[in-house]
Amino acid sequence: MVLLGSTGSIGVNALEIAKLFGIKVEALIAGRNIDLLNKQIEIHMPKTVVVEREEDVVKVNHSNVLYGKAAILKVIEESQSELIINSLVGFLGLRPTLKAIECGKRVALANKESLVACGAFIDTSKISPIDSEHFALWYLLQERPITKMTITASGGAFRDWPIEKLSHATLADTQRHPNWSMGQKITIDSATMVNKMFELLEARWLFGEGEYDAIIETKSLMHAVVDFKDGSSTAHFANANMQLPIAFAIDRNMQESILKPVNLAKVGSLEFRKIDVERYPVWQIKDELLAHPKRGVVINAANEVAIERFIAGEIGFMDIHTTILKAFALFVNEPQSVAEVFELDEEVRAFARVCL
Amino acid sequence: MVLLGSTGSIGVNALEIAKLFGIKVEALIAGRNIDLLNKQIEIHMPKTVVVEREEDVVKVNHSNVLYGKAAILKVIEESQSELIINSLVGFLGLRPTLKAIECGKRVALANKESLVACGAFIDTSKISPIDSEHFALWYLLQERPITKMTITASGGAFRDWPIEKLSHATLADTQRHPNWSMGQKITIDSATMVNKMFELLEARWLFGEGEYDAIIETKSLMHAVVDFKDGSSTAHFANANMQLPIAFAIDRNMQESILKPVNLAKVGSLEFRKIDVERYPVWQIKDELLAHPKRGVVINAANEVAIERFIAGEIGFMDIHTTILKAFALFVNEPQSVAEVFELDEEVRAFARVCL
Numbered sequence: 001m002v003l004l005g006s007t008g009s010i011g012v013n014a015l016e017i018a019k020l021f022g023i024k025v026e027a028l029i030a031g032r033n034i035d036l037l038n039k040q041i042e043i044h045m046p047k048t049v050v051v052e053r054e055e056d057v058v059k060v061n062h063s064n065v066l067y068g069k070a071a072i073l074k075v076i077e078e079s080q081s082e083l084i085i086n087s088l089v090g091f092l093g094l095r096p097t098l099k100a101i102e103c104g105k106r107v108a109l110a111n112k113e114s115l116v117a118c119g120a121f122i123d124t125s126k127i128s129p130i131d132s133e134h135f136a137l138w139y140l141l142q143e144r145p146i147t148k149m150t151i152t153a154s155g156g157a158f159r160d161w162p163i164e165k166l167s168h169a170t171l172a173d174t175q176r177h178p179n180w181s182m183g184q185k186i187t188i189d190s191a192t193m194v195n196k197m198f199e200l201l202e203a204r205w206l207f208g209e210g211e212y213d214a215i216i217e218t219k220s221l222m223h224a225v226v227d228f229k230d231g232s233s234t235a236h237f238a239n240a241n242m243q244l245p246i247a248f249a250i251d252r253n254m255q256e257s258i259l260k261p262v263n264l265a266k267v268g269s270l271e272f273r274k275i276d277v278e279r280y281p282v283w284q285i286k287d288e289l290l291a292h293p294k295r296g297v298v299i300n301a302a303n304e305v306a307i308e309r310f311i312a313g314e315i316g317f318m319d320i321h322t323t324i325l326k327a328f329a330l331f332v333n334e335p336q337s338v339a340e341v342f343e344l345d346e347e348v349r350a351f352a353r354v355c356l
Numbered sequence: 357m358v359l360l361g362s363t364g365s366i367g368v369n370a371l372e373i374a375k376l377f378g379i380k381v382e383a384l385i386a387g388r389n390i391d392l393l394n395k396q397i398e399i400h401m402p403k404t405v406v407v408e409r410e411e412d413v414v415k416v417n418h419s420n421v422l423y424g425k426a427a428i429l430k431v432i433e434e435s436q437s438e439l440i441i442n443s444l445v446g447f448l449g450l451r452p453t454l455k456a457i458e459c460g461k462r463v464a465l466a467n468k469e470s471l472v473a474c475g476a477f478i479d480t481s482k483i484s485p486i487d488s489e490h491f492a493l494w495y496l497l498q499e500r501p502i503t504k505m506t507i508t509a510s511g512g513a514f515r516d517w518p519i520e521k522l523s524h525a526t527l528a529d530t531q532r533h534p535n536w537s538m539g540q541k542i543t544i545d546s547a548t549m550v551n552k553m554f555e556l557l558e559a560r561w562l563f564g565e566g567e568y569d570a571i572i573e574t575k576s577l578m579h580a581v582v583d584f585k586d587g588s589s590t591a592h593f594a595n596a597n598m599q600l601p602i603a604f605a606i607d608r609n610m611q612e613s614i615l616k617p618v619n620l621a622k623v624g625s626l627e628f629r630k631i632d633v634e635r636y637p638v639w640q641i642k643d644e645l646l647a648h649p650k651r652g653v654v655i656n657a658a659n660e661v662a663i664e665r666f667i668a669g670e671i672g673f674m675d676i677h678t679t680i681l682k683a684f685a686l687f688v689n690e691p692q693s694v695a696e697v698f699e700l701d702e703e704v705r706a707f708a709r710v711c712l
Contacts, residue, residue, distance in 0.1 A: 139588055145611055150620075215621045225593070231600050231615025232495055237581075237589040244587050255501055259587025264506075264628040265571045272620040 001250075002026050002079045004072065004096055005087035006040055007033040009182055010110040010130060013242045014085050015040060017250060017258075026081045029072055029088075034059045048075050073099045083250065086111045087130065089185050090304055091345060094118055098338065101126050108249035113304075116198045117297040117345065119205030121338045127206065128249035133199050134206055135245035136224035136236035141207075148227040149210060151199055152217040153275065154179045156191035159216065163278055169317035171310065179220040180240055185307060192320050193280035194303050197289065201296045212290055216273040221262050237262045281321040285328050294334035301345045302327035305352035319356050326355050357606075358382050358435045360428065360452055361443035362396055363389040365538055366466040366486060369598045370441050371396060373606060373614075382437045385428055385444075390415045404431050429455045439606065442467045443486065445541050446660055447701060450474055454694065457482050464605035468554045469660075473653040473701065475561030477694045483562065484605040489555050490562055491601035492580035492592035497563075504583040505566060507555055508573040509631065510535045512547035515572065519634055525673035527666065535576040536596055541663060548676050549636035550659050553645065557652045568646055572629040577618050593618045637677040641684050650690040657701045658683035661708035675712050682711050 001018060005011045006028040018025055025044040030037040031052045038061045041049060049062045050071045057065045066075065069092065076084060076099045084100040085108045086093055093111030100107045101123055109115070110130035115122060129135065133151035157176045158166055174191045175184065182190070189195035196214045203212050215225075225235045238244050244258045277284045282299075289295060306323035309315045315323070327348050335341045357374065361367045362384040374381055381400040386393040387408045394417045397405060405418045406427045413421045422431065425448065432440060432455045440456040441464045442449055449467030456463045457479055465471070466486035471478060485491065489507035513532045514522055530547045531540065538546075545551035552570045559568050571581075581591045594600055600614045633640045638655075645651060662679035665671045671679070683704050691697045 136588075140590060147617070217620075225620065227617040229611060229613050230603070231594055231597075231613065231617055232492075233593040233617050234496060235591045235593060237591060238587055241587075247586070255585060257585050257587065261503070261583040261587055261589050264573075264581065265630045268628055270626045270628075272624055272626075274621045 001081045001083040001085055002029070002076060003085045003087075004029040004093070005085075005089070005110070006030045007036045008087055008089070010087035010242055010246070011085075012036075014087065014108075014130075014246050014250075015044060017243055017246045018044070020247075020256065021250060021254070023083075023250065026079050027075045029075065032056065048079075050075055069095070072096050076100050076105070077103055079105075082106055083108060085130070085246075085249075086114070089113075089183060091117060091300060094341075097122065097127075108246070112195070112198045112202060113300050115202040115205045115296075117300045118338060118341045119201065119296065120294045120335075121341065122205070124206050128252065129202060129206060130242065130245050130249045131199060131202070132223045132238070132240065132242070132245055134203060135248055136238070137203060137207060137226065138248075139236050140224060140226040140234050142226075142228070142234075145229040146226055147211065147229050148213065149203060149207065150213045150215060150225040150227070151196065151203065152220070152222050152224065153193065153196040153214050154190060154220045155216040155218060155273065156193065156195075157187070158191050158279065159218070159273075166279070167316050167318040174317065178218070184311075188307055188310070188320070189303070191317075192303075193275060193283055194299070194320075194324070196275070197282060197286055197299065198296075200286065200290060201293055204290055204293050214275060216275060218271045218273070219267065221267060222270065237264075281318070282324050285325065289328070292334060295328065295331070297335060297341050297344050298327050298331045298348050299324055301348035302352045305349050309353070309356075315356050323352050323355060327352055357437045357439040357441055358385070358432060359441045359443075360385040360449070361441075361445070361466070362386045363392045364443055364445070366443035366598055366602070367441075368392075370443065370464075370486075370602050370606075371400060373599055373602045374400070376603075376612065377606060377610070379439075379606065382435050383431045385431065388412060404435075406431055425451070428452050432456050432461070433459055435461075438462055439464060441486070441602075441605075442470070445469075445539060447473060447656060450697075453478065453483075464602070468551075468558060469656050471558040471561045471652075472554045473656045474694060474697045475557065475652065476650045476691075477697065478561070480562050484608065485558060485562055486598065486601050486605045487555060487558070488579045488594070488596065488598070488601055490559060490580075491604055492594070493559060493563060493582065494604075495592050496580060496582040496590045498582075498584070498590075501585040502582055503567065503585050504569065505559060505563065506569045506571060506581040506583070507552065507559065508576070508578050508580065509549065509552040509570050510546060510576045511572040511574060511629065512549065512551075513543070514547050514635065515574070515629075522635070523672050523674040530673065534574070540667075544663055544666070544676070545659070547673075548659075549631060549639055550655070550676075550680070552631070553638060553642055553655065554652075556642065556646060557649055560646055560649050570631055572631060574627045574629070575623065577623060578626065593620075637674070638680050641681065645684070648690060651684065651687070653691060653697050653700050654683050654687045654704050655680055657704035658708045661705050665709070665712075671712050679708050679711060683708055 007030045027048040028046045029050040087110035097114040302324045306320040363386045383404040384402045385406040406422045443466035453470040658680045662676040
């Protein structure tokens with residue numbers, strides 16, 4: 001397999017599963033964490049390695065090291081592997097996804113932005129999502145008619161904050177996820193609920209038209225609920241560990257024991273909350289967005305720029321919402337091709353950089 | 357169809373579903389609630405009616421009324437219907453189940469005691485259980501390897517009582533079920549947790565060898581949980597209404613909308629509790645019983661007699677547990693035939709009448 005984003009939390013877990021399944025790692029693509037990359041090279045002995053910056057090439061203990069975005073596409077194109085795991089963060093993960101599908105490969109996809117921005121133009125039959133929520137929905141699907149699919153949210157770092165304090169939240173505050181540790185950007189997306197809106201959009205592309213919603217489950221043990229026409233609902237529980245969705249993304253028929261099951265008697269209680277638009281203002285456009293899912297690229301571009309500006313200290317935490325809502329109100333056209341997705345992405349970014 | 361126990365809560369709901377599905381009712385078998393029976397006759401126009409007592413025959417507005425246990429078996433044998441719904445209460449429901457299967461009919465079975473006492477000698481491929489818990493397990497089954505099946509209990513009338521008060525509980529106290537209203541006997545069985553032990557035994561016969569357990573879920577919205585080898589668990593939710601399992605027991609492929617789905621955001625929270633052997637002493641023999649499920653007849657006979665004696669004021673509420681535990685300790689042989697089931701049933705009843 002080819003692993004994009006090997007030193008992130010998904011990448012590290014993917015390598016554990018690769019070891020368990022005895023899967024050969026053809027190429028490792030990483031960012032700037034060269035220490036961890038070197039350890040991974042020692043264990044998995046890839047043929048090719050790609051890093052982000054030219055200056056890091058010499059630090060990598062490997063004879064075949066490339067750098068930069070173009071190298072990623074080249075490695076995908078020239079690889080023998082049938083499986084590409086894409087756990088890059090952000091819009092820059094889209095081109096590798098498109099390239100992999102163009103080359104006839106199967107993509108185990110943790111890069112949410114690929115489907116959010118460009119789902120209309122991606123053959124999702126080639127995609128296995130790496131995400132607890134989509135895995136859970138997939139696990140729950142049956143032949144019976146479905147009326148609604150619901151995914152769960154932790155509620156993020158600010159679920160219990162007084163709402164009036166939110167505009168003063170710092171970057172450090174956003175990183176205090178209640179249930180686990182992930183990368184910086186996705187932890188901010190979790191605090192704004194943008195992450196959950198992205199997952200609903202992905203679900204829309206993966207599972208087709210239908211009713212989608214999300215609720216908060218504070219312990220992050222329940223990941224999805226499917227309502228069937230007869231009145232039954234089924235829910236998926238698992239301990240929060242990405243190895244489970246990764247294992248199934250790699251092998252849909254796998255029958256290994258990956259995690260210990262959730263023990264509900266020990267858990268004792270579960271709490272569910274509605275997603276409140278005062279705390280998560282971006283949630284007010286959820287239905288409109290799901291009705292026009294091609295507009296996902298607008299949300300994503302506005303969100304990425306707003307997060308950069310928030311990290312740079314240019315705007316406050318709640319301004320991330322404002323930026324997204326302004327962009328969504330202004331850019332109402334739907335892209336009709338991949339090229340238009342990239343154009344619109346640029347336009348929205350230019351707007352988002354100056355709109356506040 | 358032929359409906360045994362038409363005036364009980366299952367029977368009433370079964371007739372609603374029969375109306376919905378346009379199923380003809382060939383025979384109604386009821387007990388002593390002649391008023392309700394007469395209303396049912398008017399709506400469903402059965403060819404034959406059976407009541408419990410000879411003296412009630414004249415009160416029934418029908419030209420073909422029989423009475424007594426032998427008449428039930430005769431009606432089953434002579435019926436044209438392929439489907440028998442058996443919602444009789446207690447061990448007396450067993451002979452009709454056996455007769456129906458002998459006649460090649462399919463049995464939608466709400467009579468728990470049939471499988472509890474005689475599961476080893478019943479072809480369960482002919483049985484569709486009418487029970488939220490077994491329906492839920494059936495709904496959740498998948499091709500994937502399973503490690504454990506768990507059903508839920510409400511905890512019954514005494515789940516929140518101080519344990520030291522339990523020995524003084526009255527019949528009226530036992531009938532205060534926290535979540536719904538059912539017949540007298542099953543409500544007592546719910547308070548002792550005998551009902552849940554019966555359901556585990558039934559599950560064992562319906563779904564085969566494996567690990568079975570139960571937990572308390574106080575709102576009775578979650579009915580079963582299946583643990584899969586990979587580490588996933590799936591749970592079945594539905595509003596507590598027997599029309600859902602009845603509809604599927606009648607037609608396994610039905611696709612009607614029977615109930616409104618559970619809205620977890622409105623539910624707000626769920627609470628799970630371990631089943632405590634101090635509060636439910638009979639639970640201490642759960643594993644032993646599941647390892648030797650043919651001994652179910654002992655538990656059932658002791659329970660039926662103990663409940664009669666409790667209702668008659670001869671013994672206290674906690675003596676129901678004591679009677680069952682004494683009988684289970686004394687009668688260790690496993691019946692090897694249907695005839696031996698009926699013999700052992702008699703022996704245990706004789707013991708249970710005098711053991712305290």
